[in-house]
Structures are given as structure tokens and as C-alpha cells.
Amino acid sequence: MAAQSADVMLEERRELMVSPTGGNPTRRIAHFLKPSTTSINGLPSLPIPFRIPGTEPQEWPMKVYFHGWKSQKSKWKLWVEALHSAHHSTWKKAGIYDGIMATVYEIRRDDELVYAIAAKWCLETNTFVFPWGEATVTLEDVMILGGFPVLGKSVSAPFKDKEMVETEERLIAERLQVVRTKAQKACQNGWMNRLMGSGSPIEHEAFLSMWLSRFVLSTKSNCTIEKPVFSIAIRLAKGIPVALGPAVLASIYRDLGLLKQTLMALTKIVKYKKKDSVFALSLLAPLRLVQAWVWERFPALRPQPKPMELGEPRLSRWHKVKGPRVENVGVALDLERESFEWRPYARAVGNWDFPKFYGEREEWVLMGSGLDKELQAFAQFLRVCKLVGIDDSMECYFPHRVGMQFGMDQDIPGHVHPRNETPEVAWNNYSKPINDVKLYIPSRFFQADVTTRYLEWWNPSAKKEGNDALVPPGFPAKHNLTDAGEGNDALVPPGFPAKHNRTDAGEGNDALHHDHSTFHAKHGRMDAGDSSDEDQMTIREMFKSIRNLKCVGKNSETASTSTSKTRVVRNDSLINSVDNIFQGVTSSEKGIENANDESNRKTATTAGGLERPKEDSSRSNSESVTMVGGAEEVNEKENESNVGSPAMMGKSEKAMEDAIRSSAKKAPTMSRLEKAMDDTSKIKEMRVMSAIGTIEIPGLDLEARISKLERVVAGLKAERFRV
Secondary structure, three states, X not given: OOXXXXXXXXXXXXXXXEOOOOOOOEEEEEEEEOOEEOOOOOOOOOOOOOOOOOOOHHHOOEEEEEOOOOOOOHHHHHHHHHHHHHHHHHHHHHOOHHHHHHHHOOOOOOHHHXXXXXXXXXXXXXXXXXXXXXXXXXXXXXXXXOOOOOOOEOOOOOOOOHHHHHHHHHHHHHHHHHHOOOOOOOEHHHHHHHHOOOOOOOHHHHHHHHHHHHHHOXXXXXXXXXXXXXXXXXXXXXOOOEOHHHHHXXXXXXXXXXXXXXXXXXXXXXXXXXXXXXXXEEEOOOOHHHHHHHHHHOHHHOOOOOOOOOOOOHHHHHOOOOOOOOOOHHHHHHOOOOOOOOOHHHOOOOOOOOOOOOOOOOEEEEOOOOOOHHHHHXXXXXXXXXXXXXXXXXXXXXXXXXXXXXXXXXXXXXXXXXXXXXXXXXHHHHHOOOOOOEEEEOOOOXXXXXXXXXXXXXXXXXXXXXXXXXXXOOOOOHHHOOOOOOHHHHHOOOOOOOOOOOOEOOOHHHOOOOOOOOOEOOOOOOOOOOHHHHHOOOHHHHHHHHHHHHHHHHHOOOOXXXXXXXXXXXXXXXXXXXXXXXXXXXXXXXXXXXXXXXXXXXXXXXXXXXXXXXXXXXXXXXXXXXXXXXXXXXXXXXXXXXXXXXXXXXXXXXXXXXXXXXXXXXXXXOXXXXXXXXXXXXXXXXXXXXXXXXXXXXXXXXHHHHHHHHHHHHHHHHHHHHO
């Protein structure tokens, strides 16, 4: 955070580089944003993937109000057109021309897309975390897509000019007149009706106040004109640049965090009615920029853009277009590793002029006050800092984690030590000038790479061992899922410390409203209410999980009976059915043990709540008992055996079939058991795990049993659809 010069923001060194999608590495001179690290030792584990609820958004017990995503008013468009000829040169001088003109275009909201991208958000790093890396909305995005300047005065800077003070007093007086109308508030419609076309000497300032309140820096959800924007409007009306970009980006980061927290809390609700409204969330940031950010970078999710006319803002490409229908947006985001566009603004678009930092050749420039403003803005994009909002809220900005978005190569991002800063100090650090140092600007044709060290760090599953070979790149090994960290620590991306100051989210109907407040839900890896986690389990893990949950349901005490019921398992018959299956497997194990009793008597096994007496300790040299969910399991040295007989599975198979049939009459869904049965069709040999070893059953004998179970599952599916 102390970095305030280009030589600290950027470093050049020779490294072994590779494409972020993989390939043959090459050693070359590379450029990295700082801080970075050349060591992978001591870094936290990669984040655990988060999934939003599988139902349609309209069925969620949540209501989100996008107050910063205002609908277009024909009257506002007329006001823009009326003032354009007289003031467009002033708007360009202040750096807000594209920002004003962008408001006459409509970006149709795609709720599913917004929720899916918010689910990828990490509150600790203010980045989207994908299996293939990190990306985020940057100062460059808010300047190019939103048309908001990143250089200039602070949004909270006080007045010193007497004329400006008098203009502010007149605006306050006009606002008071609007409050005295029937609306009893400074509503935006009343403001336009009073001042639009009035010929008042402060009409331009009133127009800019409306623009700021409605489209840029909303501070309240009631569509009013607020006093804090008056000082900004007065400066802009005189052509004085104000750094709106960092304040807008701070509000976007804030609201993405609030939406992510709400989605996390939503997954903790096990039962709810369709008409329940458990969460109400008000978002004030211009999140239309986030949707446009996704469309610019994810080809599979973008609609066909409209051709730009000469002089139109970049956002006009997405005017009234509708995105493609995607079955699972979250999965589509994860699969865009090959096609994700790190620098979409480097591509030629008809009638759009490249900023000066998108040159055809790389170059080094000397930083100073006389440097072109666009190149100074590029340097500002790269600076690690804190962003200050109009309400003095602050959000961390970490461009060194997403260097490829600026054409820089990516190494493992270094840790940024947090500092307790006031908004004034944070703004001073943000705006401190950069002088007498050289800044590297890459060619717009350059394709950035990552170090081999980064690729190994982000994709630990490249070293495939045992079950870890099944783990998607960028996610922790399967054996770490249960101890990767509780609560929000499990959501922290690599290279960043865990955050422990989250508060627990209310469960059920206790959390009735959430409006710009902070809360987090605990994330136990074996939560009965989250079926998406269970869908990823192996058959054995699923059985063990449900047995554990049953023990929790019997032994734990809760504050209320209703809460206890929702926290355990949605259908007791399903637990009993799986327990019956376990008893069948245990019976098979017992038969196997008896068959080998004379040659191998070492211990007894307790599984699924069934107990067998332990053998005399003199018959065994090693015994260890592990407690799992209240049931005892004895871990022994495995003894491989090929003496298995298909007859040994008779009881287990019959118990499974009977349990499935009986539970189908009571359970509305059998998705987890169906998935388990479908998986068995891919197995050529079935292994029955017991305390004395692994018994192999020939594939040909198993095929008949698989076929029989598939017919049972097919019948269950048909019965469910009839219901």
C-alpha cells in the first residue's frame, strides 16, 4: 500500500513463462505488477468452489432491488439532447461526455447472469475467482465502459471559491421547493419538472445533479436528489475533472460483496415456501457495468453487439440487446478458460477510438505532470490502493492480482498488508502524483502469460495423485474439503490471508432484511441443507455423510423443534433407507470375515450403528478405533483377497433395492441415489470395502445386477414424474 511510484508498481525480470491455458514454457523478459512473490511456500490453499441455489432465481426467498440500475426515461433523454449542443465541450473537458451519453442507452438486466457472476466474487480480494484464475472490474473498466474519469478532484473535496458556494446555496434552495410539493421529498421527477428547460442560470448544474443522483452515485433508494452531489455537479459544470471512477468502483465492489453474502446465506435455508421473502436487499451501485463487463469478456455469454455510430460511447454496443439463453451460467463461466478475453478493449471495434495506452508497439514513457492524461490514467489503473466512495466508505483495489487485464504478465500476487487509513489519507495516497520514473506500456497486440510457478500454484491438481486426480484445476484436493477452513476462510483465494471478522447470517426466517449490512453464513462441508455438495460426493462419502447427519439429528439439542428439523435431513425415510443399505453391506462384510476367519482374525468392525464384539486383543497386533458421527469404525491393515463370490452381495443388493423402492413412496426426489446408481454403470468391477480388505467381483457377474438396479431407478424416475 505504500507503493507510490512506478518503479515499485512494476518490475521487469527474466522468467519461465507459459500461456494461462498451458503449453510449452519459454524463458523471456516479462513485466509484472507489484507486489508479487517468487515463492509458493506458506501460501493459503485455493478457494473452495461456491454454487448458488439450483432453482430459478424467481423461486428464491430473496428480493433484490437494483436501485442503481435505473430504467430509461424519455424525458431525461430530451434533457440530454437539449443541453448537448451548448455544453458537450464542457463535458469532454471534465471527462464525463461518454458517461452522460451512455445514460440514454438501455442495458437490459439479466438477473441469472448477475447472480452467477456475483457468486464468483471474493470479498477478501475484490476479485472474481474462477477455476482458471482471477479477474475483476477495474478502474479501466469504469473509465471505458462507464465513461467516468479516474483523475481529478475528490468527490468529497470542499469548496474554496465564493461563487461555487453561492451556486450550491441556490441548488439547496431549489431542492427545498421540490420537497414542499405533494411528494414531500426531493424526488427526481419533481426536480426535472421544475428545472428542465426553465432557463435558470443553474439549469446545467441541476442537470448534472440529476445525472449524478440517478446514474452515478446513488446514496439512497428513494429516487431523490441528494445534497452531497451538488459540489460535484458545480465543479463539473465548470469543466473541472472530478475522479468519479474510484467512487463508482468502490460502490460496485461494495454491492457485489453484499450480493455474494446474501447468496451465501441463501444456501443455508433448507425449507421455505415460494411466497416467503426471507431476504430483501437494496443495491445502489451501477451494476449495469458489471453485466457489460461480462459481455465484453465472455464470448459464450454475450449477445450480438450492435454496431457503434461515430461518437457513441462503448456501452452503446449493448443497447437493448438480450443475452443468449444458457442452461447453467455458473458452469459456463468456469468453462471459459480458453476464450476469456483479458483485454477486450484492445480489439478493433468500428467507430471506436483506442485510448492512447493501446498503441501498436510497446513503449516506456517518462511519468510527469506534462504527460498525456490518458497515459496518466493508465498508470493509475496499476496502483494498489484504497478506493474512497462518496459516503467515505473504502474498498481495496488489487490490480496486481489481475495483471493480464492490463497486458502485463502474471506472477503469484504478493500479500498487501492492511493499513488503518482515514478516507482523507486513502485519497491522498490514491492521488499522489507519479514523477520522473518510467512506465512500461505494452502493445495492444501482446498476449500476456503467467509464470510456470503461478500455474503450478493456481492449479495444484496438475500433480495428480490418487483421488486428487479428479479435482478440477484451481480447486483444493478432495481430501482437504472437510478441513479447508470453516466459515469464510474457505472462500479466500490464494495469496491472501483468511478473514475472521464475519458475523453469522441468520437462518430461516430470522434474517428478514438485509440493507447494506454485513453478515456471513457458516459453511460446513457436510451441511444437510446443501444438496449441491452431496452431488459431488462419492457413493461411500454420501453414505457416511447421511449417517453422520442422522447422529447429529439424534444427539444435538437446538433452540426450537422447527429449526432442528430443517438442519438435519429433509426426509427421514431417505436416511433410514441408506442405513438399511449400510446394514446390507455390513452383513456382506460379516460373511466375508467369517469366510476368512481362520486365517485372518484381527479385529471386528462397527459400521452403520451395528456393533460386533471385538476379538481378543491377543489375536491382533494393531487396532485403532475412529469416531465418525457417533459410530465406531476400526481401521485395520487391508488384506487383498480375490476369494469373493457374487453370492456374498445378495443381501446387500436386496437391501439396497428394497430400501430404494420403499423410500420412493415417501421421498419426493432421489437425485443423490439415482446419481449413485448411474455411476455404477460405468464401473467394470465393484469393490466392497471391509475392515479386512477389498473383495473383487467379476464384471460379468456384476452386469446383471447393474442392469437390475438400473431398471429399479428407471421405475423410480417414472414414479417421481407422475407425482
